[in-house]
Amino acid sequence: MNTGLKITAFAAALAATFGTAYGVGKGVGPVEEPQKAEHGDHAAATPRPSASADGHAGHDETAPAQAGTELPGGLQVSDGGYTLALQTPTPPAGRSTLRFSIQDAAGKKVTAFTTEHGKELHFIVASRDLTVFRHLHPVKAADGTWTVEADLPAAGGYKAFADFKPAAKGAKNLTLGVDLGVPGAYTPKPLPAAASTATVDGYQVRLRGTLDPGKAGELRLTVSKAGKPVTDLEPYLGAYGHLVALRQGDLAYLHVHPNEGGPGPDVSFTATAPSAGTYRLFLDFQHQGEVRTAAFTVKAGAPSTATAPAATPSETAEHDAGGHSHG
Numbered sequence: 656m657n658t659g660l661k662i663t664a665f666a667a668a669l670a671a672t673f674g675t676a677y678g679v680g681k682g683v684g685p686v687e688e689p690q691k692a693e694h695g696d697h698a699a700a701t702p703r704p705s706a707s708a709d710g711h712a713g714h715d716e717t718a719p720a721q722a723g724t725e726l727p728g729g730l731q732v733s734d735g736g737y738t739l740a741l742q743t744p745t746p747p748a749g750r751s752t753l754r755f756s757i758q759d760a761a762g763k764k765v766t767a768f769t770t771e772h773g774k775e776l777h778f779i780v781a782s783r784d785l786t787v788f789r790h791l792h793p794v795k796a797a798d799g800t801w802t803v804e805a806d807l808p809a810a811g812g813y814k815a816f817a818d819f820k821p822a823a824k825g826a827k828n829l830t831l832g833v834d835l836g837v838p839g840a841y842t843p844k845p846l847p848a849a850a851s852t853a854t855v856d857g858y859q860v861r862l863r864g865t866l867d868p869g870k871a872g873e874l875r876l877t878v879s880k881a882g883k884p885v886t887d888l889e890p891y892l893g894a895y896g897h898l899v900a901l902r903q904g905d906l907a908y909l910h911v912h913p914n915e916g917g918p919g920p921d922v923s924f925t926a927t928a929p930s931a932g933t934y935r936l937f938l939d940f941q942h943q944g945e946v947r948t949a950a951f952t953v954k955a956g957a958p959s960t961a962t963a964p965a966a967t968p969s970e971t972a973e974h975d976a977g978g979h980s981h982g
């Protein structure tokens with residue numbers, strides 16, 4: 656069985672209309688060819704309920720086993736002949752410029768990428784303790800060097816993920832991951848307790864649904880502000896919400912776009928966890944011109960946190976998600 660992170664289309668019919676569901680941006684890309692998708696949204700856009708989105712390009716669960724193991728995304732610095740070459744592996748605390756390139760099997764910098772969700776490359780940086788999360792969009796120089804300013808607030812271990820698709824014929828979507836270390840004394844913070852609500856900048860986001868190992872489940876996030884449902888979310892990179900989940904312990908990476916739906920207050924996703932365990936979910940949403948991130952700790956395969964969409968979610972630790980901002 657595929658142990659990779661999978662996002663499956665919640666309904667094939669809905670997925671088939673994904674490309675037009677949001678009515679924005681050509682960059683979103685309509686339904687992708689049913690390739691070995693690797694990042695969640697691609698699979699979600701793939702009109703097959705069993706589409707794999709395991710971040711391990713080339714290992715579609717519906718395809719014959721190719722290399723034997725199927726990995727969630729982001730666990731490898733090299734895959735499919737491409738390498739994430741980070742030139743700034745030990746940035747200072749605070750704002751600094753990160754620089755990297757994607758190199759092909761010959762060590763040459765890749766300069767041509769396929770635009771996905773409005774960008775040629777999506778760059779996520781998270782602290783190993785999952786208390787810092789940045790979703791960034793680097794700028795590419797003509798020679799294939801990417802640069803981006805990032806604010807890594809404190810010393811410690813971080814991981815950066817590059818999510819891209821080379822333009823080369825036959826190239827697959829890839830999510831490569833690389834370690835960064837911000838020098839200095841480091842005190843890891845405990846992961847916030849599992850919770851069904853998060854607060855960010857005055858917005859409350861409620862999470863309902865389950866993250867089930869090996870099984871597609873719906874995650875429904877509901878955004879409100881000052882007690883009122885937010886019904887005018889704005890498209891951000893072609894969708895009303897972007898969800899990244901990172902697994903505690905190894906930061907396996909999962910990126911998923913929402914199921915079809917309107918501009919709030921609900922944004923629905925379909926996700927499959929690669930395993931039981933604890934995950935940190937980061938929801939990006941845009942409202943009134945600003946992108947914010949709400950974060951949740953979710954236990955996959957744990958009945959205590961399996962909040963059915965119809966039920967009132969258990970609400971334990973109410974307020975966390977502070978400090979998860981966009982750089």
Ligand SMILES: [Cu+2]
Pocket residue numbers: 774776777778790791792892
């Ligand atoms: Cu992005």
